[in-house]
Amino acid sequence: MDISVIVGGSAGIGQAAALELARLGSGVVLTYRNHPDEARQTVAQIAASGGRAVALPLDVGEIDTFAAFGERLREVLADTWGANRFTTLVNNAGFGLMAPFAETTPEQYERLHRVLLKGPYFLTQLLLPLISDGGAIINTTSTSTHPIGITTGYSAYGTMKGGLVVLTRYLAKELSPRGIRVNSVSPGVTRTRLGDDAFARHPELIPPQAARTALGRIGEPDDIAGVIGFLASDQARWITGQDIEASGGYDL
Numbered sequence: 001m002d003i004s005v006i007v008g009g010s011a012g013i014g015q016a017a018a019l020e021l022a023r024l025g026s027g028v029v030l031t032y033r034n035h036p037d038e039a040r041q042t043v044a045q046i047a048a049s050g051g052r053a054v055a056l057p058l059d060v061g062e063i064d065t066f067a068a069f070g071e072r073l074r075e076v077l078a079d080t081w082g083a084n085r086f087t088t089l090v091n092n093a094g095f096g097l098m099a100p101f102a103e104t105t106p107e108q109y110e111r112l113h114r115v116l117l118k119g120p121y122f123l124t125q126l127l128l129p130l131i132s133d134g135g136a137i138i139n140t141t142s143t144s145t146h147p148i149g150i151t152t153g154y155s156a157y158g159t160m161k162g163g164l165v166v167l168t169r170y171l172a173k174e175l176s177p178r179g180i181r182v183n184s185v186s187p188g189v190t191r192t193r194l195g196d197d198a199f200a201r202h203p204e205l206i207p208p209q210a211a212r213t214a215l216g217r218i219g220e221p222d223d224i225a226g227v228i229g230f231l232a233s234d235q236a237r238w239i240t241g242q243d244i245e246a247s248g249g250y251d252l
């Protein structure tokens with residue numbers, strides 16, 4: 001049976017990915033940091049649809065906690081599914097931070113680095129023995145790494161996401177002997193809680209973004225989850241090392 005681990009599965013894109021992977025028949029382990037209730041609700045929603053999910057706490061910026069997380073994950077896999085491996089890892093946890101380049105502090109830079117790049121790097125390394133041969137890794141990157149998505153104030157955020165795009169290619173190469181495919185999805189502007197719930201606090205930000213999008217609206221978490229579900233599936237068996245933009249045609 002497929003089992004997916006979604007890091008940052010308590011909200012937005014990760015939550016939608018958890019629901020989509022469960023819909024596709026996968027068992028789900030989703031992690032949360034500040035929102036245990038939302039994580040529990042997602043688990044309950046999956047259970048109500050006949051699936052199976054478990055929520056675990058994890059701060060992806062605290063690499064000293066990864067070994068204990070790995071042990072807890074081993075127990076959950078064994079207790080819930082009688083398994084000692086899982087098939088799909090989704091490195092999705094993240095936060096947004098806007099600061100002009102000239103004002104970005106070393107603290108801001110380091111916080112972004114720990115959560116968006118160093119965390120996924122060493123968490124994936126630690127979890128490698130638990131990922132099945134033939135499995136898949138999907139990283140959530142961002143259009144902030146593409147020429148179309150360069151926006152003032154995201155130099156540090158975009159730099160970390162750019163590192164994750166490059167890491168995706170290296171992992172695709174190094175893990176290919178085990179048949180593990182590694183890809184990333186690069187969302188455009190998507191309606192989530194990112195940026196301290198910026199779209200809920202400032203709905204006036206939405207129409208200008210929709211106007212820059214060929215398909216005429218901003219993205220919803222489901223739009224990205226569908227791509228994650230596809231990349232995890234056998235339908236994507238010949239795709240590895242790719243960064244797939246899902247932006248509705250931003251700035252086309």
Ligand SMILES: NC(=O)c1ccc[n+]([C@@H]2O[C@H](COP(=O)([O-])OP(=O)(O)OC[C@H]3O[C@@H](n4cnc5c(N)ncnc54)[C@H](OP(=O)(O)O)[C@@H]3O)[C@@H](O)[C@H]2O)c1
Pocket residue numbers: 007008009010011012013014031032033034035036058059060061092093094095096115140141142143186187188189190191192193194195
């Ligand atoms: N929304 C967009 O427009 C957009 C565009 C491009 C890329 N992205 C990327 O998409 C990914 C998902 O973001 P989202 O938009 O869905 O935002 P979101 O609704 O705020 O969800 C973020 C998720 O990441 C988790 N998380 C945040 N910091 C964490 C940490 N230090 N350790 C572990 N988990 C942490 C959150 O957990 P808790 O809520 O439990 O704390 C939550 O599950 C991020 O990597 C983001 O950079 C988003």
